[in-house]
Amino acid sequence: MTFSIPQKLAAEALGTALLLAIVVGSGVMGAAMSPENNAIALLGNTLATGAGLVVLITILGPVSGAHFNPAVTLAFLIRSEIGLTLAAAYMAVQIAGGVAGVGLAHAMFDLDLLQVSLKARAGAGQALGEATATFGLVLTILGTLRFRPDAVPMAVGLFITAGYWFTSSTSFANPAVTIARTLTDTFAGVRPADAPAFLLAQFSAAALAVGVAAWLFAHHKKA
Numbered sequence: 001m002t003f004s005i006p007q008k009l010a011a012e013a014l015g016t017a018l019l020l021a022i023v024v025g026s027g028v029m030g031a032a033m034s035p036e037n038n039a040i041a042l043l044g045n046t047l048a049t050g051a052g053l054v055v056l057i058t059i060l061g062p063v064s065g066a067h068f069n070p071a072v073t074l075a076f077l078i079r080s081e082i083g084l085t086l087a088a089a090y091m092a093v094q095i096a097g098g099v100a101g102v103g104l105a106h107a108m109f110d111l112d113l114l115q116v117s118l119k120a121r122a123g124a125g126q127a128l129g130e131a132t133a134t135f136g137l138v139l140t141i142l143g144t145l146r147f148r149p150d151a152v153p154m155a156v157g158l159f160i161t162a163g164y165w166f167t168s169s170t171s172f173a174n175p176a177v178t179i180a181r182t183l184t185d186t187f188a189g190v191r192p193a194d195a196p197a198f199l200l201a202q203f204s205a206a207a208l209a210v211g212v213a214a215w216l217f218a219h220h221k222k223a
Contacts, residue, residue: 003063005086011064012090013097015056019068020101020180021108022052027187028109041187042164050161057153066153069174070094071206075138078210091176098180106184117182117189121169126194129169131201136163137173138209146217175199 003011026048030041057066065082067073070091077087106113137159144155163171172178172190178199182192190198 001062005089008064008086009089009093011060012067013093013100015060015064015066016068016094016097016176017101017104018056019049019052020098020177021104022101023049023177024102024105024181024184024186024188025108028105028111031187042170045187046161046164049164050157052157053160054153054157057156061153064090068094068097068176069137070176071134071174071202072138072141074203075142075206075210078207079214094176095179098176099183102180102184105186111186115183115185115189117185117191119185119189119191121190121194121198126169127197127201129167130172130198131205133163133167133169133171133173133205134202135205135209135212137171138206139213142209142213143217146213169198172198173202175202178202 023045027041027045030044031038033044034040056068060066065076067076067090073082073087073090073094076082077084082090103113105111106115137156140155140159141152144152148155160171160173163173172181175198178190178195181188181190182195
């Protein structure tokens with residue numbers, strides 16, 4: 001089945017928008033329902049994001065590949081599985097979709113549409129957390145595509161669910177998500193000043209994961 005470039009770009013924009021609406025909206029809901037307990041708020045944020053990813057990848061994966069993430073698009077560009085022009089277009093609509101998704105979440109909860117985050121997520125440990133999360137995400141995608149392509153939605157959803165809890169940064173693992181989350185001063189936000197370190201870690205880790213996957217998965221043989 002073949003889909004047109006406009007269909008692919010629409011799928012990437014829509015998927016990323018809905019992903020950010022889920023991330024930010026569930027963060028707002030979790031914080032509102034558990035104002036004195038960040039662990040419960042994070043748990044709600046985690047479950048909604050992981051579940052949402054499974055659904056979004058399942059329904060939009062056949063159209064665009066369901067990247068929803070410039071770091072994932074970069075990985076496929078390095079692997080020559082997407083052209084430079086289309087990859088650039090994917091990244092542009094992913095970022096635009098992410099910003100729109102944040103605005104949608106704000107509108108649903110009657111918050112100011114335009115915000116700038118004041119939530120600090122600074123330091124080498126946070127950057128390392130983002131590198132770890134993005135490396136693991138890209139390796140998960142490439143490994144699952146290699147051995148169990150039908151399991152990609154579930155594998156990605158599960159890895160991000162785990163990443164919320166085992167990484168210091170709560171696993172953004174996505175430059176479009178990072179940029180969009182600078183525009184929400186809610187539970188899910190990140191200060192603009194902290195975003196560049198996240199972006200560098202994410203893109204670098206994605207490229208590293210491509211190299212590791214190329215070696216690690218090159219000679220798999222069924223038992």
